[in-house]
Amino acid sequence: MTTSIFYIVVGILTIISFIKDKTKTKKALKIGFNSFRKLLPSIIPMMIGIGLILSILSPNTVSQLLGEKSGILGAITAMVIGSIAFMPSFVAFPLGANLLSHGAGFPQIAGFISSLMAVGVVSLGLEIKYFGKMTAILRNITALTASIVFVLLVWRLM
């Protein structure tokens, strides 16, 4: 749904660009394709790596690990799993809602969802390639901090 809107918007922009300047648009296409090509050597192993990790860390396993566990240990586990696992939000959100109805607490779900979205252990290699080691690691630490803050707030407020 979102993706198709994105396709339409970028498609319209490309058409406008083409009408205004043919050569520039051709150059844009070339640049876009080139960045895609540069992305490939790091993104292909990532896709396979995620496939391997998720085949072990499936939604089922996640349910088992977070299902009835609560307390600080549960929240920490949730954040560790969230940082390593890699699943799209449209899989993660229903999974989280399901976990809630099966006895998991809000703080654990908060830790899982938040670190899942913002911390990327699997994509760290790619991130380092783009922004250097220091920036990539510090950004992920910031994201982990954000998840911890979120968990603590949910713990107090919900």
Place this chain on the structure above:
Amino acid sequence: MKEKIVKYKWALLMLLSLILVNWALPDIGKSANSLTLSNFGTMLSVLPPIMLLIGLLDVWVPKETMIRYMGEHSGPTGFLIAFFLGSFAAGPLYAAFPVAAILLKKRAKITNVLFFLGVWSTAKLPMVMFEYTSFGGKFTFIHILSNLTVFLIGAIVLEKVLSKDEKEHIYQIATELA
């Protein structure tokens, strides 16, 4: 040929692991295969418009414009643009990296680019609506507010921590990849 192999060594290594898993643990291998395929499917459906957008940004937005609106002295405007760029996004975080790289290539401030990555990861508009329906308003509100605050502080601190040389290095590698 040799160059290609070196370039794709990680891809080959991963492919080898996948084959190994298929051979040793056929059950897990099977699900790993289908998950890997679906990952490639997502990637191929998400990336083309983003790559096209990067190309268009590169040819149509001059460096001066980017510096004015997102650069060193852009102030709150830069943050706002970073916020809107991030929240209207679609796709997983790895798709944001090349976009961030083109912003850096055009000399957007590092703080703004990092904040953009934070917003992309947490507060993409369609996902916010989905989160709201899954976990309720209070949860979503605390999530967005707390995470964006930390990302903002983190982005400002990181810019302060980096030396001039390190910043220049970041701009350079991003420019090469964009």
